[in-house]
Amino acid sequence: MLICRTERPGDGDEIDELVCAAFGREQEGDLVWALREQGAISMSQVAEYEDAIIGHLLMSPILIEGEDTGWLALAPISVWPECQRQGIASALIIAALDCANELDWAGVVLLGDPEFYGRFGFKPAQDLGLSLKSEAASTGEILLAMAFKPPVAKGRVTYHPAFG
Numbered sequence: 001m002l003i004c005r006t007e008r009p010g011d012g013d014e015i016d017e018l019v020c021a022a023f024g025r026e027q028e029g030d031l032v033w034a035l036r037e038q039g040a041i042s043m044s045q046v047a048e049y050e051d052a053i054i055g056h057l058l059m060s061p062i063l064i065e066g067e068d069t070g071w072l073a074l075a076p077i078s079v080w081p082e083c084q085r086q087g088i089a090s091a092l093i094i095a096a097l098d099c100a101n102e103l104d105w106a107g108v109v110l111l112g113d114p115e116f117y118g119r120f121g122f123k124p125a126q127d128l129g130l131s132l133k134s135e136a137a138s139t140g141e142i143l144l145a146m147a148f149k150p151p152v153a154k155g156r157v158t159y160h161p162a163f164g
């Protein structure tokens with residue numbers, strides 16, 4: 001059975017292996033370590049199947065117009081290559097959004113494909129008055145947002161410095 005749960009102490013190395021395998025490089029794995037070392041992980045969820053971690057999702061705090069207003073960024077999200085296209089990322093995203101809402105976070109942004117993330121209720125962030133200094137327009141990924149509670153903070157979004 002697939003279980004979505006919070007990262008536990010000792011999971012770090014397995015998560016690192018998974019993130020590097022999913023992205024096919026070490027950059028995103030290093031990002032996860034950097035966020036962990038800097039105490040900038042607001043939520044870290046893993047998908048576990050038969051005691052193996054096969055999916056991982058991380059949320060870190062963002063600033064809006066330089067203010068901490070309780071919004072989070074969802075990134076990165078990783079699924080073990082052999083396990084992709086079986087709904088594991090979707091299960092993680094749904095569980096993490098429920099958790100963020102329950103924990104009273106204000107909202108979540110991410111850079112991604114509007115069609116895929118629209119399935120979970122994400123909308124273009126500009127509809128909520130949120131923007132990024134630079135977006136990866138060439139990849140078709142845009143800043144998307146989901147607000148859990150009004151009033152919605154507006155303005156320029158800044159990711160944690162570990163994102164570089």
Ligand SMILES: CC(C)(COP(=O)(O)OP(=O)(O)OC[C@H]1O[C@@H](n2cnc3c(N)ncnc32)[C@H](O)[C@@H]1OP(=O)(O)O)[C@@H](O)C(=O)NCCC(=O)NCCS
Nearest residue numbers: 022023075076077078079084085086087088089090113116
């Ligand atoms: C992106 C990723 C996490 C998706 O994991 P997954 O478990 O395969 O996702 P799901 O099975 O829940 O959903 C798959 C569906 O969403 C679509 N999808 C998933 N990621 C997508 C993306 N980035 N853009 C467009 N569509 C995407 C797929 O086309 C697929 O749809 P289909 O099966 O109807 O064709 C996984 O492919 C991965 O780890 N990729 C490498 C790391 C990465 O690029 N992460 C995202 C950026 S942080």
